[in-house]
Amino acid sequence: MAALLTASVAAAEIPRLEKHGTSARLVVDGKPMLILGGELGNSSASSRAYMARHWPRLKAMNLNTVLAPVSWELIEPKEGVYDFSSVDDLLADARAQDMKLVLLWFGAWKNSMSTYVPAWVKRDQTRFPRVRARDGSTVEILSAFSDNTRAADAKAYAALLAHLKKVDGERNTVLMVQVENEIGMLPSAREHGAAPDAAYAGQVPLALIQKLKAGGEAIEPELRDLWKRNGSKDKGTWAAVFGADEAGQEVFTAWSYARYTEAVTAAGKAAYPLPMYVNAALNRTGKKPGEYPSGGPLPHLLDVWKAGAPSLDLLSPDIYFPNFNDLAARFVRPDNALFVPEANNASAPETPANAFYAFGKLDALGFSPFAIESVNAEEHKAIADAYDVLRQLTPALLNAQGKGAMAGFKPRVLEDGTVQDAPVSQVMGDYRFEVGFIDPWTPKASQKPATHGGLIIQTGPEEYLIAGRGIVVTFAGAGKGPSLAGIDKAEEGVFDAQGRWVPGRLLNGDQTHQGRHIRLSPDQFQIQRVKFYRY
Ligand code: N0T
Structure with missing residues (x-):
């Protein structure tokens, strides 16, 4: 009865955003969702x-x-x-x-x-x-x-x-x-025109000035610079506080x-x-x-x-x-x-x-x-x-999410399309990972590293879920203890509807390059569950 009551209350709850660690999440029917x-x-x-x-x-x-x-x-x-x-x-x-x-x-x-x-x-x-x-x-x-x-x-x-x-x-x-x-x-x-011109000639509202003052270094750099270059004024017209050019007008x-x-x-x-x-x-x-x-x-x-x-x-x-x-x-x-x-x-x-x-x-x-x-x-x-x-x-x-127990990986691409596909290094718990975006077993010319990406979630002291496509992960010890790391066990698999891990193949031999790396092929998104050890 009590459970029934809670369930119906949860269902009627309006969707809302809720703080979660350093992040926020959407809560629907009482449960978080992505x-x-x-x-x-x-x-x-x-x-x-x-x-x-x-x-x-x-x-x-x-x-x-x-x-x-x-x-x-x-x-x-x-x-x-x-x-x-x-x-x-x-x-x-x-x-x-x-x-x-x-x-x-x-x-x-x-x-x-x-x-x-x-x-x-x-x-x-x-x-x-x-x-x-x-x-x-x-x-x-x-x-x-x-x-x-x-x-x-x-x-x-x-x-x-x-x-x-x-x-x-x-x-x-x-x-x-x-x-x-x-x-x-x-x-x-x-x-331009009567109403906007009059507003533009008016004073910058206090709420905005206060935001700039209180925000300090947290204010986005471009806006901070506009304000500073005009003397960080605490009152004045829009042109006086932010400049009369297009950048100031845009504010x-x-x-x-x-x-x-x-x-x-x-x-x-x-x-x-x-x-x-x-x-x-x-x-x-x-x-x-x-x-x-x-x-x-x-x-x-x-x-x-x-x-x-x-x-x-x-x-x-x-x-x-x-x-x-x-x-x-x-x-x-x-x-x-x-x-x-x-x-x-x-x-x-x-x-x-x-x-x-x-x-x-x-x-x-x-x-x-x-x-x-x-x-x-x-x-x-x-x-x-x-x-x-x-x-x-x-x-x-x-x-x-919001707890630093996870990391995502994709080559950084510049605005002009230049792809920076050098490996990325990331420490998670007691392990340091190097995540590469060039698949070692696929001819280089046929690869598009910008389409490769994945994530690693730490689920236990030595256990990680590694998911995505076209990434190659090598590993080492981090912090105190032995510097080398190896694979205790690597499995591919899926989570069933109840959230239980259903293992597929046990990956070893060529599939881990004889223990040297975890590889997610470029042509299929997948999940591997991996336990590491240090030696
Ligand atoms: C979007 C969409 C739709 C490579 C354009 C995107 C949608 C609107 N605008 O198809 O109209 O309703 O919100 C504009 C971004 C274009 C930049 C392309 C650069």
């Missing part, structure tokens, strides 16, 4: 018939969560008249596959632009003004300085959350909601977007407080604000967003550039956990290995390749295999 996700192409969810043939494939890819847009134009076709059938269809279809959803609010902004707003918003530019660029031209981007726009957006968003509470409050199909999509100003670094833009988003987020949370996040379209280095969508939750602006939009739970990167490791790492901070809502296109060959790095190295709470329904058979298999392994490892991963 999002093994995939994001749908932008137009797919608008047709249930189109999606019908894709749902079983998404399930077969071992996804536990689908990221799907909800567009303002579909849910509020006439002002104040809501139609949630598109949302209800998504809920029904996800539940039929026993899958979860993260919903993406395509409200005022989608990739900078404002094309998902209802026609009654689009056509009324007096009530819902558009951004003016520096030369006075208008773009199809709604101004962040309109009370009307913010109120209408927040109202529709709150209606969506209220609907979710009603139809999903006891079910928890929806785990989180993304507020807007890839917010960013184009083609200038800031809006103003980020603040305006953050404040707007805060209002929408808070309205949604008041209706139904699911975890909420915003996603960033990352910028290429060397480009100026305005040349890229500026002012979004970019690495150099994270502190502005944290100060301006405290109701958001996460700031999240959409990572399409090759330097996945470095970009993802910037979103791991004491006040932010990593969730990658768009992790490359699902068809990119390095995507599955990036998942191992995100979970193993950066304690990610979720990972989600973009355009997940459009992969070919080979790409489908790679994601399915990677997620199958990650699903089996989920209890061990959740246990190790």
Whole structure:
């Protein structure tokens, strides 16, 4: 009876983020989970018939969560008249596959632009003004300085959350909601026109100055430099405090977007407080604000967003550039956990290995390749295999996250695509591992080390789970005691549905190069369970 009662209480609990060691995790129905996700192409969810043939494939890819847009134009076709059938269809279809959803609010902004707003918003530019660029031209981007726009957006968003509470409050199909999509100003670094010009000429809000002062060295270096280069002022106009150039203007833009988003987020949370996040379209280095969508939750602006939009739970990167490791790492901070809502296109060959790095190295709470329904058979298999392994490892991963009992490995790739595939060294417990990315038994020319990756989880004093593909691990003693290390026992295997280890082959001889290394071949994701000893 008591157990029954606890179970039903847990089921009704709203999904939430919870601190876990140095990291955070998503708790659903009272249990932590990792999002093994995939994001749908932008137009797919608008047709249930189109999606019908894709749902079983998404399930077969071992996804536990689908990221799907909800567009303002579909849910509020006439002002104040809501139609949630598109949302209800998504809920029904996800539940039929026993899958979860993260919903993406395509409200005022989608990739900078404002094309998902209802026609009654689009056509009324007096009530819902558009951004003016520096030369006075208008773009199809709604101004962040309109009370009307913010109120209408927040109202529709709150209606969506209220609907979710009603139809999903006891079910928890929806785990989180993304507020807007890839917010960013184009083609200038800031809006121009009466309202934005007046705001720009005003004082920098105290909340932001205080954040800079209190944050010290923890403030992202680019923002700290902007502030310092202008004399670390504790008051003044935006141009005085951050500089009048594009870089300084972008801080103003980020603040305006953050404040707007805060209002929408808070309205949604008041209706139904699911975890909420915003996603960033990352910028290429060397480009100026305005040349890229500026002012979004970019690495150099994270502190502005944290100060301006405290109701958001996460700031999240959409990572399409090759330097996945470095970009993802910037979103791991004491006040932010990593969730990658768009992790490359699902068809990119390095995507599955990036998942191992995100979970193993950066304690990610979720990972989600973009355009997940459009992969070919080979790409489908790679994601399915990677997620199958990650699903089996989920209890061990959740246990190790935030405690330093785990490490992830992927070659570092630079923004220009240069692959640094030299072995990486890592001490875990009493052992030092060298993880290489070139497979010794495969012709070098046919290898793509950027698609290799894996993780090591320590499960006992001498026991480790080693998983991934295309990595070769050598070992030595660390700290006090004998310096050499050998393999006591290495097995390949799987975890069954109850989480019990089911060993396959005992690996020895050529499979461990006569005891010299642990090897995960480049063509298949797998798990090995290894016990080492020192001599
Ligand atoms: C994404 C997607 C979708 C190699 C683009 C990514 C999605 C949006 N934007 O297909 O439109 O809704 O959030 C932009 C990153 C492009 C960089 C490519 C560099």
